[in-house]
């Protein structure tokens with residue numbers, strides 16, 4: 001039986017090994033997913049409370065679902081926007097932000113659309129899947145910031161009269177090329193990848209991990225549950241809001 005560390009719930013020798021990896025890495029990439037925002041009260045996609053009116057994200061976050069029923073898709077995003085608007089970044093976001101400001105070569109890549117890393121103070125966050133706070137016109141392609149919640153009309157309309165959609169990457173769509181290029185470059189050049197709060201089942205985001213490992217990086221996973229990538233990573237089995245302050249503080 002391991003003696004459990006009081007702060008993080010992680011065996012102290014594993015935490016020590018992980019801290020040593022952090023200390024010896026010149027370039028660090030953090031890849032985050034919905035789990036880092038769970039302690040802010042935002043349900044993860046594949047965990048308890050992630051379903052909305054019995055729909056799975058794969059049923060709503062698609063171009064086909066939007067074409068069929070744009071209002072329904074917007075209602076789902078309005079629910080998520082409301083949860084995020086009422087919540088705050090947690091100690092996990094803050095530990096990452098504080099560490100990344102101290103570290104000369106730290107890149108944060110997130111699959112999250114809640115904006116919490118930036119709100120916590122992380123600089124230059126790469127948002128692979130877009131943002132809840134931006135819309136894109138399905139007719140003219142114009143993007144704009146939209147922070148109002150609730151929205152005055154659903155679905156929102158562009159100045160050109162076209163229907164606006166969330167500026168979020170849906171299943172079957174391509175990631176924003178600039179964000180993907182920057183993430184891939186960071187994965188290929190990092191010495192250490194931190195894989196935090198993601199089920200690592202959605203690609204191409206999850207492919208950044210094998211990319212980094214094959215290029216020679218070490219990897220650490222922060223997650224209370226196992227993932228398909230756990231066996232190739234040093235696993236800190238715990239919650240991001242508890243583990244990250246212990247790992248990076």
Ligand code: OAD
Pocket residue numbers: 032033034035036038039044045046047050057058061111112129168169170171196197198199200201202222223224225226227238239240241
């Ligand atoms: P998932 O909901 O698939 O996975 C969340 C992960 O967080 C799981 O592995 C949990 O075990 C873990 N977790 C839960 N609580 C945690 C905590 N307190 N600390 C750390 N980890 C915790 O979310 P993602 O992997 O982000 O895409 O999902 C990937 C993408 O699929 C999302 O970006 C979204 C979704 O459909 C789009 O919206 C385009």
